[in-house]
Amino acid sequence: MVLEKLILDGIAVANTVKEHVKERVEYLKSKDIRPCLATILVGNDPSSATYVKMKGNECERLGILSKRIHLPEETTTEELVACIIELNHSTDIDGILLQHPVPSHIDERAAFEAISIEKDVDGVTSQGFGQLAFGFSDYPCCTPAAIMQIIEHYKIPVEGKHAVVIGRSPILGKPVSLMLLNKNATVTTCHSKTVDLPSIVKQADIVVAAVGKPNFVKGDWIKDGAVILDAGYNKGNIGDVDYEECFNKARAITPVPGGVGPVTISMLLKHTVDSAEKREK
Ligand code: NAP
16 A cells, blocks of 8 residues: 655644634633733844744734843843743733743753743743643643644554654653653654664654754664654754655655744744633633
């Protein structure tokens, strides 16, 4: 039997999520509630500035308010934490996004931990991570949530499948491993010390690439018919998967750009509206 090849279209998935978000924003407006996401950018990293701008613009496109805070490069950990605490207390703010990375003199973990769990719509606190591990988090990290959203949208079977996640960062590899595990996949999480990575990837029904190395995953590592989700986003719009090589082996694959990235932003918007709806109750 010849299986149909599937390109997992992140833009289409994101549009479906955003349509639903927009309807919910309209409903909240009718109750005089405007969801609001606060974004914090520290310093002048051009990529970070672009990401924050994209997130703010997407909010506004859907009728979500965006409070954009830009702090100078020399901001201290204490000043950043104070800013976050003020936002925690503001009744008009539903979600707080601190753009990663912050300048290296700042204790980024301390800043993330200052975000109250109710407003942690980007899923960066250890409390949020703990909830995710237990399977009841309100706002899982957005990129792992995006990967799961793509899987759900395309009804990709997960239960009993072997998922191999390459990467174990706290915002991507680890949480997506837990989310796949919570959906009854058998999960192997790989990292830079993994021995013979290609042979492990070769066993995977589902491959998640979250490495941060362009074209890292090669075609001959892929089992025929595997599903590949490429979270990588490297300079020049290049994923962590060698798309040309892997396309021929995979049953389904996300492109870069137009795969996981657009869905990630839509999950952030969804979480912000989820949080605003709690204001209504
Ligand atoms: P990260 O914090 O740098 O983590 C990279 C992970 O890859 C680490 O766990 C590392 O292992 C592992 N790794 C590095 N070299 C390896 C090797 N040779 N073999 C096996 N594993 C290796 O990166 P991240 O923040 O998770 O991001 C990963 C990728 O996703 C990047 O391309 C980033 O741009 C992208 N990303 C995309 C989105 C989106 O919205 N699409 C959002 C966030 C990130 P160790 O733990 O042993 O060091």
